[in-house]
Amino acid sequence: xxxxxxxxKSALVIVGTAVSTAPAARAxxxxxxxxxxxxxxxxxxxxxxxKMARQIYPHPGLDDACYMTTVLDxxxxxxxxxxxAKLLSDGIAQLHSSGSxxxxxxxxxxxxxVLVKIQSGxxxxxxxxxxxxxxxNNHEVWKRFDYRGASYPFGGYIHHGFxxxxxxxxxxxxxxxxx
Amino acid sequence: MAHLDxxxxxxxxxxxxxxxxxxxxxxxxxxxxxxxxxxxxxRQSPATFHNDxxxxxxxxxxxxxxxTSGSWRVARDxxxxxxxxxxxxxxxxxxxxxxxxxxxxxxxxTKTYYSKISGANLLDWPLALKELExxxxxxxxxxxxxxxxxxxxxPGNNNFKVMYYGATRAGYKTVHTGRMAINPQPRDGRGGCxxxxxxxxxxxxxxxxxxxxxxxxRAEATGRLDLRTGAMALQVVHxxxxxxxxxxxxxxxxxxxxxxxxIVCLAGNSIETPRLLLNSASSMFRHGLANSSGQVGRNYMRxxxxxxxxxxxxxxxMYRGTVMAGIILDEARLxxxxxxxxxxxxxxxxxxxxxxxxxxNPGAWGRDYTRRLEQYPxxxxxxxxxxxxxxxxxRVTLNTGVKDQFGLPVPNVHCDDHPxxxxxRNYAYKRGAAVYKAAGAVETIxxxxxxxxxxxxxxxxxxxxxxxxxxxxxxxHDIKNLFISDGSQFTTSGGENPTLxxxxxxxxxxxxxxxxxxxxxx
Numbered sequence: 180x181x182x183x184x185x186x187x188k189s190a191l192v193i194v195g196t197a198v199s200t201a202p203a204a205r206a207x208x209x210x211x212x213x214x215x216x217x218x219x220x221x222x223x224x225x226x227x228x229x230k231m232a233r234q235i236y237p238h239p240g241l242d243d244a245c246y247m248t249t250v251l252d253x254x255x256x257x258x259x260x261x262x263x264a265k266l267l268s269d270g271i272a273q274l275h276s277s278g279s280x281x282x283x284x285x286x287x288x289x290x291x292x293v294l295v296k297i298q299s300g301x302x303x304x305x306x307x308x309x310x311x312x313x314x315x316n317n318h319e320v321w322k323r324f325d326y327r328g329a330s331y332p333f334g335g336y337i338h339h340g341f342x343x344x345x346x347x348x349x350x351x352x353x354x355x356x357x358x
Numbered sequence: 359m360a361h362l363d364x365x366x367x368x369x370x371x372x373x374x375x376x377x378x379x380x381x382x383x384x385x386x387x388x389x390x391x392x393x394x395x396x397x398x399x400x401r402q403s404p405a406t407f408h409n410d411x412x413x414x415x416x417x418x419x420x421x422x423x424x425x426t427s428g429s430w431r432v433a434r435d436x437x438x439x440x441x442x443x444x445x446x447x448x449x450x451x452x453x454x455x456x457x458x459x460x461x462x463x464x465x466x467x468t469k470t471y472y473s474k475i476s477g478a479n480l481l482d483w484p485l486a487l488k489e490l491e492x493x494x495x496x497x498x499x500x501x502x503x504x505x506x507x508x509x510x511x512x513p514g515n516n517n518f519k520v521m522y523y524g525a526t527r528a529g530y531k532t533v534h535t536g537r538m539a540i541n542p543q544p545r546d547g548r549g550g551c552x553x554x555x556x557x558x559x560x561x562x563x564x565x566x567x568x569x570x571x572x573x574x575x576r577a578e579a580t581g582r583l584d585l586r587t588g589a590m591a592l593q594v595v596h597x598x599x600x601x602x603x604x605x606x607x608x609x610x611x612x613x614x615x616x617x618x619x620x621i622v623c624l625a626g627n628s629i630e631t632p633r634l635l636l637n638s639a640s641s642m643f644r645h646g647l648a649n650s651s652g653q654v655g656r657n658y659m660r661x662x663x664x665x666x667x668x669x670x671x672x673x674x675x676m677y678r679g680t681v682m683a684g685i686i687l688d689e690a691r692l693x694x695x696x697x698x699x700x701x702x703x704x705x706x707x708x709x710x711x712x713x714x715x716x717x718x719n720p721g722a723w724g725r726d727y728t729r730r731l732e733q734y735p736x737x738x739x740x741x742x743x744x745x746x747x748x749x750x751x752x753r754v755t756l757n758t759g760v761k762d763q764f765g766l767p768v769p770n771v772h773c774d775d776h777p778x779x780x781x782x783r784n785y786a787y788k789r790g791a792a793v794y795k796a797a798g799a800v801e802t803i804x805x806x807x808x809x810x811x812x813x814x815x816x817x818x819x820x821x822x823x824x825x826x827x828x829x830x831x832x833x834x835h836d837i838k839n840l841f842i843s844d845g846s847q848f849t850t851s852g853g854e855n856p857t858l859x860x861x862x863x864x865x866x867x868x869x870x871x872x873x874x875x876x877x878x879x880x
Contacts, residue, residue, distance in 0.1 A: 234724075235723045235724070236715075236723060236727075236728050236731075237724070237725050237728055238728050238732065291724065294723075298723075307721075307723055311715050311716050312412060312712070312716070314715070315711050315712045315714075315715035315716075315731075316411075316412055316712045320711070321711055324711050324731075324732070324734045324735065325673070325675070325734070325735035326677060326710060326711040326734060326735070327677075327678075328409065328410065328710065328711075329408075329409030329410060329556075330409060330552075330553075330554050330555055330556075330678070331409045331552070331554055331556075331562045331563075332409075334552060335551075335552025335553050335554045335555075335563070336515075336552075336553040336554065336555055336678035336679050337551070337552050337553040337679075339678070340516075340675060340678055341513075341515045341516065341553040341555075341678040341679035342513060342514065342515050342516060342519065342679070343516065343675075344516040344519050344520070344672075344673070344674060344675075346672045347519050347520065347523045347797065348523065349519065350514055350518070350519060350522040350523070350533075353534070354511075354514070354522055354533060354534040354535065354684075355511065355513055355514030355518060355519075355522065355534065355535050355684070356510045356511045356512070356513055356535070356542070357513060
């Protein structure tokens with residue numbers, strides 16, 4: 180994807196988020212607009228998890244909205260599981276005490292160094308395993324990765340580019356019949 | 359559809375409705391036998407499938423708890439998901455990619471053809487290719503396999519274009535869009551391929567063969583099939599003479615039922631089939647049913663697998679169209695000069711973005727990883743599938759410390775790669791990378807095996823009762839009215855995707871059971 184196209188699509192996501200999330204909760208500390216109210220996490224905790232999520236699967240072109248789903252998924256799980264709530268709360272405290280200052284205020288490199296230290300622990304693994312599903316299952320993220328997903332609704336890729344690659348010669352009919 | 363009484367002891371009870379069980383059920387019904395088909399999962403249809411990886415996974419996959427051990431990387435990456443199989447009517451034929459290849463003759467005789475391999479429990483099948491050939495032909499016809507029965511090959515997609523160009527430049531000669539049980543055009547009541555790109559998630563066009571919408575409805579149409587969904591087999595019960603007499607199962611609400619049986623056939627895939635035999639231990643059979651050899655659960659095979667993904671300068675969009683869109687067959691040959699015995703195939707594969715993020719390097723994170731993921735549109739991919747060595751210590755056992763929702767011990771799957779498996783995988787990784795480099799790849803990525811889709815062995819066929827669990831008909835050596843009807847029967851794994859062979863064996867077993875019943879031997 181071209182850089183400009185990438186940026187244009189980023190802008191669209193931000194507009195889309197603002198329009199589609201009616202009464203967004205505005206966090207007191209960070210000022211993030213969460214697309215849904217937080218159930219268990221404090222705004223400050225949620226903000227730290229957002230920073231963490233950005234460092235685990237960093238994509239400079241994706242805006243925070245794409246990573247917020249992960250935090251909200253964790254928050255929802257914490258709302259029904261005291262065990263998860265404690266895991267997150269303790270883990271966030273550990274993030275703040277493992278570096279040279281509050282995790283949120285560290286540079287990206289320093290944040291990564293903190294995460295490397297705790298990467299085999301259950302807190303990191305919980306966040307990572309939730310994030311690898313929620314981030315890459317996000318349809319806005321799909322657009323940035325040029326992944327179109329379901330094709331049945333428009334009749335399959337058979338008439339939508341399944342064989343549109345044109346920078347290599349086509350195989351002979353014997354190997355790949357025209358169909 | 360028939361309704362058979364729980365006390366009807368004329369019923370053949372089949373556990374599992376996939377390639378083995380679903381096909382066998384239809385064969386027996388066509389022969390005039392009455393069948394109770396127990397399926398642990400629910401019934402879906404092309405209309406209810408999802409073109410969405412995680413949603414489909416949660417709808418179709420076998421997610422009951424399992425544990426793992428051994429040095430295979432799956433035990434580290436997916437400790438509770440050793441296998442990616444299905445719990446739904448149609449079993450893993452809902453999920454499979456459709457590759458339908460016959461075994462080569464030598465693959466039935468590995469002990470004869472391969473020199474002694476230390477640590478490998480090699481054995482010749484009590485069955486030769488010649489005996490199976492008529493059933494391979496029948497299977498190809500009913501499944502509608504391309505490049506057989508005058509059915510054309512499928513048109514190749516972008517992923518195949520890259521494979522073909524690279525493979526032929528790298529010197530490979532036999533490269534085409536494969537022998538696939540996917541209709542290029544509508545045939546035999548099934549639709550034509552729409553190149554949906556979601557073969558693994560259940561084919562919404564019905565172009566891909568699955569017992570769900572072929573064998574099972576045809577068996578139902580005979581009026582002799584009683585399909586019970588949400589029915590989890592818990593125990594095979596035997597009588598005082600040591601003959602299988604009933605199957606105890608739990609329904610979806612957890613209530614137990616005992617279905618009497620004339621014959622019991624197990625087709626729950628190579629993890630659940632031995633588990634059921636082991637969970638059926640009794641005072642007469644202390645080590646589980648059909649286990650006088652001690653081989654139940656042993657010789658678990660999963661094929662030597664791995665994937666190679668390659669990044670190109672220009673877009674590929676590999677996810678569009680059939681997942682297994684083409685194959686390189688040159689490496690499937692008897693040739694130990696490559697540093698290992700056995701052959702392998704290279705077949706295109708693609709994953710959608712959600713699964714690619716989870717599988718490209720399980721557990722990886724950070725910018726180096728995401729930089730590669732950002733190349734997703736420019737990726738092409740292939741899957742390696744080759745023969746792995748049977749080892750006695752690779753086995754399914756009962757983990758008595760962990761219970762499932764029915765209170766039964768869960769299966770533990772132990773697996774260590776044999777040095778032959780490692781040598782083959784490393785060679786295949788290099789060959790796969792060579793293919794893509796010949797097509798201009800800027801980077802190639804070796805991807806470790808996914809949770810196993812090919813689960814084989816564990817109740818293997820053998821000439822002598824001491825070497826295995828069942829004979830050349832899948833009939834257990836110990837209990838003559840107890841059959842193994844799935845990939846568990848495989849004596850060795852071959853290098854080919856196993857479904858066609860499972861179907862051929864099921865058709866052959868169906869004829870055998872029917873003739874034995876007619877002769878009153880069963």
